[in-house]
Amino acid sequence: MSTPSIVRTNTADLYDAHVLKNYARAPLTLVRGRGAQVWDDAGNAYLDFTSGIAVSALGHCHPHWVAAVQRQAGELIHTSNLYRNPNQGELARRLVGYAGPGRVFFCNSGGEADEGMIKLSRLHGVAKSGVEGKCIKVIVAKNAFHGRMFGGMSATPQEKIQKGFSPLVPGFAVGELNNLESFASQVDADTAAILVESIQGEGGINPCTPEFLLGLRKLCDEHNLLLLVDEVQCGIGRTGNFYAFEAAGIRPDAIAMAKGLGGGFPIGAIWISERHAELFQPGSHGTTFGGTPLACAAGLAVLDVIEREDLLAKVRQHSAPWIAALQQLATDFPAQLATVRGRGFLVGLQLTGDPAPYVAALREQGLLVVAAGNNVIRVLPPLTATPAELARSVEILRAVLVAKA
Numbered sequence: 001m002s003t004p005s006i007v008r009t010n011t012a013d014l015y016d017a018h019v020l021k022n023y024a025r026a027p028l029t030l031v032r033g034r035g036a037q038v039w040d041d042a043g044n045a046y047l048d049f050t051s052g053i054a055v056s057a058l059g060h061c062h063p064h065w066v067a068a069v070q071r072q073a074g075e076l077i078h079t080s081n082l083y084r085n086p087n088q089g090e091l092a093r094r095l096v097g098y099a100g101p102g103r104v105f106f107c108n109s110g111g112e113a114d115e116g117m118i119k120l121s122r123l124h125g126v127a128k129s130g131v132e133g134k135c136i137k138v139i140v141a142k143n144a145f146h147g148r149m150f151g152g153m154s155a156t157p158q159e160k161i162q163k164g165f166s167p168l169v170p171g172f173a174v175g176e177l178n179n180l181e182s183f184a185s186q187v188d189a190d191t192a193a194i195l196v197e198s199i200q201g202e203g204g205i206n207p208c209t210p211e212f213l214l215g216l217r218k219l220c221d222e223h224n225l226l227l228l229v230d231e232v233q234c235g236i237g238r239t240g241n242f243y244a245f246e247a248a249g250i251r252p253d254a255i256a257m258a259k260g261l262g263g264g265f266p267i268g269a270i271w272i273s274e275r276h277a278e279l280f281q282p283g284s285h286g287t288t289f290g291g292t293p294l295a296c297a298a299g300l301a302v303l304d305v306i307e308r309e310d311l312l313a314k315v316r317q318h319s320a321p322w323i324a325a326l327q328q329l330a331t332d333f334p335a336q337l338a339t340v341r342g343r344g345f346l347v348g349l350q351l352t353g354d355p356a357p358y359v360a361a362l363r364e365q366g367l368l369v370v371a372a373g374n375n376v377i378r379v380l381p382p383l384t385a386t387p388a389e390l391a392r393s394v395e396i397l398r399a400v401l402v403a404k405a
């Protein structure tokens with residue numbers, strides 16, 4: 001008789017034995033969340049200012065969201081896109097209300113949304129040049145992040161993301177963020193689109209200036225290029241505008257969104273302007289899971305709460321003193337904290353060295369934050385964070401900066 005295998009009940013052991021080693025994961029097991037707080041399996045509470053990397057827009061387990069998802073789970077969960085479902089139509093209507101006249105395609109993640117926009121650029125290239133495979137160039141920004149699928153990864157000019165996966169999808173050129181000339185100089189007859197994040201998230205919280213976005217809009221209009229904006233991380237209210245590009249007063253040709261849209265339930269979407277929405281015809285794109293009744297119920301609940309609780313105004317109002325307090329930290333600890341960047345609840349602390357020890361020390365003090373590129377710590381409170389919670393985050397940051405001074 002063979003010896004029975006050891007039954008592992010410890011979560012860390014289970015991970016070590018069975019989960020792919022593609023994350024440098026923190027030694028923390030989270031088991032419960034309410035609002036801006038999460039608890040680990042030992043009962044310790046943390047202020048969750050990662051929001052699951054800009055996902056839990058309403059915090060954890062908002063009662064309206066929970067009720068909507070529970071209700072829908074007991075009604076109808078999935079039907080595929082072979083049929084209509086009322087929630088998808090309603091969510092599309094409401095997103096069009098924020099974005100402008102156009103149409104919405106639902107998918108399941110930010111990566112898929114970006115992939116769909118890149119496919120849109122190819123269709124536009126064919127329509128523009130009349131030739132398949134010729135007009136395919138998409139100009140992206142240095143330090144961009146557009147996901148991990150082949151199109152998005154190829155649009156992500158970062159060695160750590162692309163290494164090992166060649167050959168990449170061809171056709172991507174790279175411009176300097178906020179340098180219009182470096183984009184304009186690369187536009188030629190074979191260029192189909194420009195793709196940017198309104199505020200780069202993974203790259204280290206690098207906002208496009210309004211002038212730059214306005215300049216890109218003009219450039220695209222002059223050369224019949226699509227302006228594709230990736231709002232996966234910075235959209236859905238995180239900056240105090242529903243979409244971050246609104247601050248520049250532009251309207252893109254397509255918008256990718258995900259993360260905060262489901263408030264924790266996986267959903268992604270592309271909005272495409274009326275003018276270009278017909279580029280996709282039956283058969284040219286699709287997904288089994290996108291826009292299920294359940295995912296769209298989660299999305300609708302997020303929009304309900306953003307609207308009913310006036311969260312866009314609250315993010316603007318509460319972020320102003322909070323960012324000022326963070327900037328004061330940069331003034332007080334210049335040897336460690338160089339600058340504070342971002343808008344609303346999408347804030348990056350540019351450290352002078354490696355963020356990893358700071359992220360760990362903050363966690364030990366009860367504040368969860370997430371590192372980004374270029375030695376940046378991202379601080380991403382839920383849109384529902386209270387002034388007291390925001391003030392508490394500053395206290396913890398100050399204590400860690402003092403301890404490491």
Ligand SMILES: Cc1ncc(COP(=O)(O)O)c(C=O)c1O
Pocket residue numbers: 053109110111112114145146147148197201202230231232233234258259
């Ligand atoms: C701007 C941006 N685009 C795309 C993605 C990819 O989204 P997902 O991880 O849902 O595929 C991310 C994820 O961090 C992102 O920040």
